[in-house]
Amino acid sequence: MIRKVRLEDLEEIMNIERESFPVPWEYSIFFNICIASGKSSLRESRCIFMDVIEKESSIIGYAVWEINSRKREGHILNLAIKSTERKKGQGRLLLSHILNHLRVNNVRACRLEVREHNLPARQLYESSGFKESSKVPSYYFDEDAIIYTLHL
Numbered sequence: 001m002i003r004k005v006r007l008e009d010l011e012e013i014m015n016i017e018r019e020s021f022p023v024p025w026e027y028s029i030f031f032n033i034c035i036a037s038g039k040s041s042l043r044e045s046r047c048i049f050m051d052v053i054e055k056e057s058s059i060i061g062y063a064v065w066e067i068n069s070r071k072r073e074g075h076i077l078n079l080a081i082k083s084t085e086r087k088k089g090q091g092r093l094l095l096s097h098i099l100n101h102l103r104v105n106n107v108r109a110c111r112l113e114v115r116e117h118n119l120p121a122r123q124l125y126e127s128s129g130f131k132e133s134s135k136v137p138s139y140y141f142d143e144d145a146i147i148y149t150l151h152l
């Protein structure tokens with residue numbers, strides 16, 4: 001089941017975040033999105049969304065994305081699946097969910113950054129139609145970023 005994030009999900013989310021990324025997001029970032037019930041408005045027509053995948057009362061993945069409604073652009077900011085639940089189609093499910101949400105909200109294009117050597121993620125995005133548009137040297141300090149774009 002994919003649903004909006006709740007405050008009580010935070011501990012499980014942080015466990016997945018820490019096992020998934022060399023430089024995990026801080027607790028406070030997730031906390032602020034959670035207390036806004038997974039939809040947090042920013043300045044200049046921008047809004048952040050966060051949903052989780054729940055399976056048998058546990059969180060097994062989550063995604064955070066942004067919509068700039070003035071520019072009609074989407075930006076995937078975070079997407080992770082619990083290590084024991086990977087390679088079962090959950091990442092693709094969550095990505096499709098985000099892309100559907102963008103389409104419903106009249107978004108024209110979606111972009112994201114990924115570590116150059118993150119092959120599982122790059123495979124997921126490429127097999128979902130994302131095209132590599134550029135490379136940003138040292139974006140992650142210790143690694144370059146590949147920028148992907150998908151026209152919706």
Ligand SMILES: CC(C)(COP(=O)(O)OP(=O)(O)OC[C@H]1O[C@@H](n2cnc3c(N)ncnc32)[C@H](O)[C@@H]1OP(=O)(O)O)[C@@H](O)C(=O)NCCC(=O)NCCS
Binds near residue numbers: 078079086090114
């Ligand atoms: C990237 C990630 C979200 C994929 O989630 P997942 O649930 O394992 O992915 P799925 O099972 O839905 O697989 C979808 C596609 O991704 C690719 N993929 C997933 N795992 C892969 C692996 N280990 N090696 C190569 N390709 C892989 C394949 O193209 C796969 O399609 P296929 O099953 O038809 O071959 C997951 O590996 C993860 O959470 N990684 C750590 C966090 C991360 O890197 N997030 C992305 C940040 S940009």
